[in-house]
Amino acid sequence: MPSTCTPITPRCPVRTALDLLGGKWRLLLLQQIALGQCRYGQFRRALPDISEKVLAQELRNLTEAGLVVRGAFGETAARGDYALTEGGRQALPVLEALLRFGLGYTTALQTAGSQ
Template sequence: MTPGQKDFPNCPVRKAMTLIGSKWKVLLLQSLRDGRLRYGELLRRLPDISEKMLIHELKELVAVGLVAKHAYPEIPPRVEYWLTESGQQALPVVDSIVVFGRQHL
């Protein structure tokens, strides 16, 4: 447990922020909402993310079950990512962020 988690182990806001609380995770969920995307396409859709950060955030989203990944045994490697059912459940949160952002542009 990280500091603070032991004090509020059942806090739903903390849990949600742990799962999707970075700008990159929200942007990745938004990018994947329409279906499967390859790594390179995600990199093109988020041109200001570093490759290291993209790999890190995708690994975390896969680890918590919001995103699924399939690596094809090909040369060059082809990897696709898509939202799981749990990832789809996060989309209303992403939609709310979109509405809030539009109101404050």
């Protein structure tokens, strides 16, 4: 009987997306940057559970992947601000879909719990 599962190769687009966006913090960091340019200290306040080491590593990963850029953006911005690149903006529909899913899921749980 033939299998209905397709082998997941390194060239699989879903695997590529997970490599870029997967993990506990990357989408949360992208979400913060999507709200506006962020500095390191702002990330620390927005995500108090993340360690300094992990925050630095994840920002480096996002930068190396070309999803965010670090630098000065405009006259009032500091060198350490992070902003989305075009590639990072392409991840925004993923964030929106996760937001809708999370809201729907928690609403269903609350509705089920109140019955």
